[in-house]
Each structure stands twice: as C-alpha cells, then as structure tokens.
Amino acid sequence: EAGVTQFPSHSVIEKGQTVTLRCDPISGHDNLYWYRRVMGKEIKFLLHFVKESKQDESGMPNNRFLAERTGGTYSTLKVQPAELEDSGVYFCASSPSSIYNEQFFGPGTRLTVL
Amino acid sequence: AQRVTQPEKLLSVFKGAPVELKCNYSYSGSPELFWYVQYSRQRLQLLLRHISRESIKGFTADLNKGETSFHLKKPFAQEEDSAMYYCALKGGSARQLTFGSGTQLTVLP
Numbered sequence: 001e002a003g004v005t006q007f008p009s010h011s012v013i014e015k016g017q018t019v020t021l022r023c024d025p026i027s028g029h030d031n032l033y034w035y036r037r038v039m040g041k042e043i044k045f046l047l048h049f050v051k052e053s054k055q056d057e058s059g060m061p062n063n064r065f066l067a068e069r070t071g072g073t074y075s076t077l078k079v080q081p082a083e084l085e086d087s088g089v090y091f092c093a094s095s096p097s098s099i100y101n102e103q104f105f106g107p108g109t110r111l112t113v114l
Numbered sequence: 115a116q117r118v119t120q121p122e123k124l125l126s127v128f129k130g131a132p133v134e135l136k137c138n139y140s141y142s143g144s145p146e147l148f149w150y151v152q153y154s155r156q157r158l159q160l161l162l163r164h165i166s167r168e169s170i171k172g173f174t175a176d177l178n179k180g181e182t183s184f185h186l187k188k189p190f191a192q193e194e195d196s197a198m199y200y201c202a203l204k205g206g207s208a209r210q211l212t213f214g215s216g217t218q219l220t221v222l223p
Contacts, residue, residue: 042200043216108158
C-alpha cells in the first residue's frame with residue numbers, strides 16, 4: 001500500500017510567486033493534516049481536514065495560505081504570494097477516523113523562496 | 115497553551131552506550147505523548163506512544179506527570195539509531211500534534 005504522497009518534493013520560487021503543494025493521503029483516511037518546519041524551528045501544525053471540511057485551521061499563518069481538500073480526497077496548499085519566511089519543509093499527514101489512530105506522514109515538500 | 119521542549123539539539127553517544135533523549139511538556143490537562151523518528155532520507159514515523167507502554171527497537175519512554183517529562187531511553191545504542199527524534203504531544207479533543215524542536219542523535223562506532 002502506498003503511503004502518504006506529496007508533490008513536488010522540492011520547489012524553488014521567487015518572492016511574490018505562487019506555489020501549490022499537493023498531498024494524497026492514504027486511501028480511506030478521513031483526517032488530513034498539514035504541518036511545516038521552517039529553518040531551525042519545530043514542526044508546527046497548520047490545519048486539519050476531516051473529509052472535505054476544515055476542522056481546525058488555527059495554525060495557518062496568514063491569508064496568503066489557502067488549503068483545500070477536493071471531495072475529501074487529495075489536498076492542496078497554495079501560497080500566494082510567497083514570502084521569504086515561507087521557506088521550509090511542508091509535511092502532510094493522514095489518519096483514520098478514531099482519535100487514537102496514528103498519523104502517517106508524507107515525505108514532505110521542501111519549499112525555497114528566493 | 116501546550117508546549118514541548120527538547121533541550122538538546124544534538125546528542126552524540128558511542129555504540130553500546132546508554133542514550134537518553136529529553137522531552138518536557140507543558141499542558142494543563144492529560145496529554146498523549148509520542149516519540150517520532152526521522153531516519154536519513156526517510157519520512158517521519160511513529161516510534162512509540164505512552165499509552166501503548168511498549169518497547170520499540172529497544173527504546174522505552176515513561177510519562178512522568180510530576181516532572182512533566184517523557185524522556186526516551188535505550189540501554190545500548192546502535193549505529194542504526196542515528197536519526198532525528200521528535201517528541202510530540204496531543205492534548206484533549208484536539209487531533210493535531212504539537213512537536214518539540216527535535217534532537218539529532220548520532221551514534222558513533
């Protein structure tokens with residue numbers, strides 16, 4: 001079974017440009033999470049989907065970030081316009097319905113904003 | 115607010131030596147604590163969780179509510195244990211994880 005997949009693995013863009021990151025969770029997992037690790041800092045929660053609904057987006061840094069989860073399947077995270085401080089590694093994780101279930105992480109997308 | 119602190123960014127030990135990675139947390143209720151590990155060129159994966167009370171790859175961690183700690187221990191480190199280790203907390207009804215800043219463990223031959 002394929003795990004959580006993320007695309008692209010790396011992205012290098014210039015300040016002011018737009019980037020869209022994609023996450024495909026494990027099939028059947030209702031919960032999908034986005035996290036990010038900026039340089040030298042801890043991994044921080046961005047938001048949580050349950051199926052297609054945003055359950056908690058308290059970690060989204062500002063309105064330049066927009067997340068969607070079409071039909072409760074894959075999710076996209078768009079940054080528009082990108083700023084230098086957005087550079088980091090963006091992780092996606094998914095888990096089944098129960099609160100006690102493990103979150104399975106994707107390999108991450110490394111975003112560099114120049 | 116909930117917070118996880120890992121005081122050591124880097125930790126080096128020799129093969130066969132005991133290792134302890136420290137984790138302290140701040141949370142007003144009863145949290146669920148985890149250790150995640152990321153080996154070189156691999157994805158983040160769950161190592162163990164306190165409610166399971168099990169040993170994985172020789173590692174154990176005990177939740178000490180009095181000291182608000184969840185230190186990860188292994189009596190005899192192996193070179194393949196070299197990795198980045200993250201302590202994480204999940205509190206109350208929230209589903210998301212709060213991570214510490216991580217400890218890079220290097221086991222020297």
